[in-house]
Amino acid sequence: DSGVTQTPKHLITATGQRVTLRCSPRSGDLSVYWYQQSLDQGLQFLIQYYNGEERAKGNILERFSAQQFPDLHSELNLSSLELGDSALYFCASSVGADPATDTQYFGPGTRLTVL
Amino acid sequence: ILNVEQSPQSLHVQEGDSTNFTCSFPSSNFYALHWYRWETAKSPEALFVMTLNGDEKKKGRISATLNTKEGYSYLYIKGSQPEDSATYLCASPLYNQGGKLIFGQGTELSVKP
Numbered sequence: 001d002s003g004v005t006q007t008p009k010h011l012i013t014a015t016g017q018r019v020t021l022r023c024s025p026r027s028g029d030l031s032v033y034w035y036q037q038s039l040d041q042g043l044q045f046l047i048q049y050y051n052g053e054e055r056a057k058g059n060i061l062e063r064f065s066a067q068q069f070p071d072l073h074s075e076l077n078l079s080s081l082e083l084g085d086s087a088l089y090f091c092a093s094s095v096g097a098d099p100a101t102d103t104q105y106f107g108p109g110t111r112l113t114v115l
Numbered sequence: 116i117l118n119v120e121q122s123p124q125s126l127h128v129q130e131g132d133s134t135n136f137t138c139s140f141p142s143s144n145f146y147a148l149h150w151y152r153w154e155t156a157k158s159p160e161a162l163f164v165m166t167l168n169g170d171e172k173k174k175g176r177i178s179a180t181l182n183t184k185e186g187y188s189y190l191y192i193k194g195s196q197p198e199d200s201a202t203y204l205c206a207s208p209l210y211n212q213g214g215k216l217i218f219g220q221g222t223e224l225s226v227k228p
Contacts (some may be wrong), residue, residue, distance in 0.1 A: 002158060043159070043204070043218040056215050090158060098145045099215050101166060101206040106158040 004107035006091050012113045019049040021110045024037065025072055025093030031055065032074040033104060034066055037088040048101040049074055081114045088112075119207050121219035126193050129227055135191045136222040138205030142186030149192055149216060151177055151204040159204060162190075195226040 003026035006071050013019055034046040045058035049068035060066075063081075068074040078085060090109045094102035121140045140148060147166045151159040160221050163172040168183040176193045192199055202223045206216040 002160070004158075026145075034135055042220045043206075045217075046217045048215065098214065101164060103161045103164055104149075104216070108158050 002105040002107065004091060004093050004105050006089075006110050008110060009108065010113075012115065013081060014115055015081055015083060017081050017114075018024055018077065019081065019112065021076040021078070021089055021091075021112075023074045023076070023091030023093075023107055025074070025091075027096050028070065029093035029105070030096055031094045031099070031102065032072070033069055033092040033094070033099065034060075034074070034076050035090040035092065035108075037090065038086070040083075041087075043090070045099075046076070055097055056099060060073040077115055078112070086112055086114045087106050098104050119205060119209070119217050119219040121203075121205055121222050123151060123222060124220065125223040125225070127225045127227065129143040130195060132195050132226075133191065133193045133208045134195055134224065136188050136203065136224075138190070138207075138219055140182060140186050140188075140205075140207040141209060144210035145183040145186070146210075146214070148181055148188050149206040150188070151206065153204055159226070160168045162203075184197050184201075191223075192224070195224070197226045197228050200224055200226045 005024045030051045033048045036044045046060045048056040065075045088109045091107045092104040096102045150162040153159040165181040170181045181188045202221040204221045206218040208214045
């Protein structure tokens with residue numbers, strides 16, 4: 001158990017809908033990262049927040065957005081869902097702001113299925 | 116090499132065998148190299164973060180080496196056990212990517228009793 005929690009564990013929804021994935025980092029960690037794992041794709045970095053501020057952005061679609069709240073939990077919002085958005089979404093956290101050298105601790109993931 | 120690549124894609128060994136696999140990354144503007152272990156139905160677990168050329172790290176029966184000049188890292192498992200069965204991922208922040216990690220596709224290790 002990494003200490004990172006994610007809810008829900010599974011989510012099934014329809015195309016065109018909007019969902020929110022939630023992540024609570026390890027106690028004391030200030031950075032939260034979101035990753036997407038699709039079929040036949042490696043882990044793809046989406047976005048990083050550090051202490052409430054957006055720190056780094058990957059190839060995150062415009063239909064996706066995220067935020068980190070004052071209590072440091074983070075939410076990833078996915079809207080106008082398409083079949084191709086079906087994937088495993090991981091949240092990770094680290095103590096500092098540098099994703100290059102900080103150890104990242106991964107949560108259990110949310111499996112999103114878009115029908 | 117413009118990306119992070121891992122080989123082999125999969126590996127099947129017998130219990131007790133020692134094994135190793137490779138992660139290749141761009142050698143120019145190297146910053147760091149991460150190794151993760153990912154068991155089925157679980158989340159990736161951090162093994163090592165390596166930054167210095169020639170660095171060698173060890174965790175139990177698992178060790179890793181780093182050659183930043185030629186752009187590769189080896190992960191070794193000594194005396195493989197069935198519980199070592201997992202996908203081993205490496206990741207590196209590529210130049211001009213703002214430090215964000217680029218993951219390889221992983222090496223899937225299966226250890227048969």
